[in-house]
Each structure stands twice: as C-alpha cells, then as structure tokens.
Amino acid sequence: MTERIFTRAMGIDEASGARRTVEAPFGHALAALGAERPEIVGMTADLGKYTDILPFRDAFPSRFFNMGMAEQNLVAAAAGLARTGFIPFATTYGVFASRRAYDFVAIAVAHSNLPVKIVAGLPGLTTGYGGTHQAIEDTGLMSLIPGLTVIDPCDATEIAAAVRAAAEHPGPVYMRLLRGKVPVVFEPEGFRFEIGKARLLREGGDVGIIATGFMTERALDAADRLAALGLAAGVLHVPCLKPFDAEAVQDFALRCDRIVTAENHVVRGGLASLVVEALHERGILRAVRRVGLPDRFIECGAVPTLQKRYRITVDDIVASAEERA
C-alpha cells in the first residue's frame, strides 16, 4: 500500500529541499524599503499572515491597513491612497485579485496608471485547495489589462529585488508571491531586477528552456540533467509577462534547435502563448513544447501530487526537452 498524502492547510513552503531558503522574503524586503520610503503603505484583505506582509505591519503599524475580506475595496482604497501620494502594496490571493477585483484593477488603478502594487499569493499549483484558490490563469488575465506590469518571480532574491523595482516603477504592478520558506536560486550579491527584461541563465544549443516563476528553478535542474544525458540545454528566465521581452526570447530561440516553455499557469494566455507570438513575429520556426497547466479547473490534493499529476516538475521539463519535433 502506498503512503497516503494529505492536502495541507494554507502555508505550504515552496522549498524543494535542494537549495537554501529565506523566510518571508517579500515582507522583509517591503519592511526594509518602508524604512527608506515613508510613502510606502501596506494593505491586505484578511490574508496578512498568509501573504508574508506581517514584517511590514510590525515595523510600520500606522502605515498598514487590513481591509477585511473585501478585495474590491482593497483595490479601490489602494487607488485612493495612491491618489493622495502613497505607494500601496496590497496583498491577497491571486484568484481574488484577478477574478474578483478585476474591474477595480483595470479601471480604478490601471486606467489612471496609479502606483498600486498588487502582490498575489498562491500562484498556480502552490495550494491544495482546488480551483477556488489556485490562480492558474491570473497572469493571463492581468496581462490583458492595459498598462499593468505583470511579474512572476523565481526565488527569494528576485522577490526582494522585484519589490524594490515595483516601488520605483511609476505605474501599477501585479506580482505573484512565493511565501514562507522560499528557495534562493539567484545569488543576492549584485543582483539587479529590471522590469521588462529577461535573464539569460544558461546558453542553449540543442534545446532552449524559456521559463517563468518558480519553474525557472526547475528548468535549471532540468538543464543539469539534460547535460548529463548529452543534450545542451539553455535556460532563459522571463520574470515579466508584461512588458514581455520578446527580443530576448527571439534571440535566444535563434540559438536553439527547439524550445520548451515552462510555467506554473495555464499554457494558453500565459508564457507559452507569448513565446509563440514572439517567434512568429520574426518568422522564427522552432518546435515549442509547452510545460504548464491544462485548460481545466484542478482538484484538491497535496501540492506535490498535483504538480506531478499536472506535469510541472523537473521530470516533465526533461521529458519535453528530450522530445524531438
């Protein structure tokens, strides 16, 4: 009899075990930034504990507003705060920020290019709570809103840097959040995050893996395994779905025989769609294998079970990279 695996409550860590981790990188980065910039305020909709923003609240209690379970009002009030000179970082889960508060993000925030930063927990398959909590199509939805920057960071280092970049960016930002113990993939020393820029991590050859979010960590592990199998695999990390660094994607693809995309999101409307569009624009013909989530709601279950079942593990990237067109 196989071991029975149970769905865990909110708060599973992203740590895979292979890399060192940092606790609550978002909240600590925001608190550090808050000390430098008094115009930064924190907000949440009854998910402060589960979105790692409590370090900011503890440091600046008068600059923190818990709006209760009211995501429309979270975003509307954030817009009002922005209009009085503040830079709100508002946290909730991705499903609520996108599906429930969409009109407010579009009209109250993005239409006026207000500096509201939405930080969204439980991206893709990082919770076992099923379709109600798994934000599987959030970056697609948010990327359709004119003027909204959309970021899916890879690790603790990038989260901290992206928080700073988001605060400096004059317009609105939607950023996916990895919470709890978050792996360190990128060396923090000298790390810079530039909105709209892809990051070449490993030069390609036989296959180029284009990844976003935590799938980039898996892409790097997959590339190591592929190298052991005799395949030269490159990795291009694309943390910004919008603005999308089409040029970096095109140039990378030109140096690879075939492409694998990897995202913790439905493949339609996400990274894979953007990559295919970018390649076609320059007439670059490469086979594109898409690792990501299917066009369906996903059941409850333990996160490792779901990630295996829906094929977003290192094994799945390796398998896709091995397939020939």
Add this chain to the structure above:
Amino acid sequence: MTLPANHPPESADLAALAARALSMRQHMLTMARGPGQGYVGQGLGVADVLAALYFHELRWDPADLAAPDRDRFLLSTGHYSIALWAALAEAGVFPLSELSTYGADDSRLDMSTLDTTPGVEMIGGSLGHGLGQAVGMALGLRLAASPGRVFCELSDGEMQEGSTWEAAMSAAHFGLDRLVALIDCNGIQADGAIVLDMEPVADKWRAFGFETEEIDGNDLAAVVAALAATRQRAGKPHAIVLRTRPGFGIPTLTAREKAHFIRVDAGEWDALAAELDREGPRHD
C-alpha cells in the same frame, strides 16, 4: 498653498448659491443640445448639491487643482458628468465656450467622466467604485496629517453594488470622519424606476456606522445646512441621503416619464430653456 484657511464660511449666501445653481442648469441645457439627449435629468437633479459644494462647502482653488490639502469631490456616477462640467465651467476651470462640445469627438467634456479632464478626481462610471476610492483618499489624507475632506457622490442604484457596502464598512471601521457620502436618491436607474428596493436607505447607512441625515436634495438651504453639519467630527463617517428630482428646475422634464436617459426633441430646447429661466433661482 492658495486654499483659504477660514473656509467654509459659517453662513452661506443662499441667494448667490441659488444663482449659481440656476446658471449651472443653464449650462447643462447648453451641453445637452449638442448630443440632443443625455443625462440632463440626473444633472439637473444634483445641481443644487454641486452648487452648495463647489461654491460654498469645498476648500478648493480652481487655479490650483492639485493642492494636496484640497477637499475632494468624487463623482462616482460618471454619467452625471454633465453636472460636473457645469460646476467646473461655472467655477472657471474651463471656458463656458467649451460646454457646447459636450459628448462630441475629442472633447474634454465626455459623457462619462475620465480623469483626464481638469478637476476630475477619479474615473467614475463603473458604478460601485467611488466610495472605496474615497476611503483610500481619506486614509491617505489622515496619514499625511492633511485637513482635506473627501465628499463622494453615489446614487441609489449604486447601492446595489456590493463594493459600495464593502467601502461603507471600512469607512466606519477606520473612523473616517472627514469622509462624507452623498447618496443621490432620484429613484431611477438604467432600466427605469429603481428595480431593486433599497429602502430604508438612511437606516442602512446608520446601521453601517455613518452619521446620517436625510434631506430634500433640491432644498438648497437644507443641503447647505447638512453639509455644514458634516464638519463636526466624532470618529464616524457622514452620510447625507439626498432625495432629488430628476430634471428639477424644468417642470416639463420632471413630469416626463422617469427615464435614465432623457430624450428631448430638437424643437423643444428653446422652450425648456425659457421654462428654466421662468422658474428662476430657488432657495426657499
């Protein structure tokens, strides 16, 4: 900073305010003639409230629209833009000659408000947005230790949006006593007479923690007095339930079938304008 420190004054010149309201109604007819139809009914209904705000209660300077400590007026019902353009033009924010461009291509005076027009504090029109943004502004002004107050107009139909009540709960929770909700109850919404009963309106706002008054929104003296009462601060947000009549000031329009989007025949405009002039300024 050009905002007068002693504003608003203790007593109001009702005759002067009534003249402003009449003048704004005349501007609205000028605007509505262009498209030949529009939200002139709603605009005429709130003319007295906007006159009392822009020419008495609000601390603001038409020549310094971005003054950080200004009082803000948020028009949540963007389709009432005709009334806002009338008030802003009357105050000199843009020239009266521009009024005839209302609703025309490339005009700044859109049929529904965008914040690209000077004097507009938020994008209205997606109903249920105003009060939440007013809450955020009131939180921000308080955090900045500003004396600025926030007045947010919303409509009876707009109370059907759940976000309005999310905002109301938070306004009371945060004790935003420099926030004033102005609920325009004109009894109409897009499908005609109010389709989902919202009564008792004042009781709802009281239950949500608002210091609430209910008045005739076309009684200028009552409007001025109710606005003055909101200067009292006791840790609670304010609500004024305004009973207004669409088309007020022009009996022919108030008598017309209660319609969200009034249609006026091309030949009627001169007669309506004459009727408005005959009615004259009203503040009794």
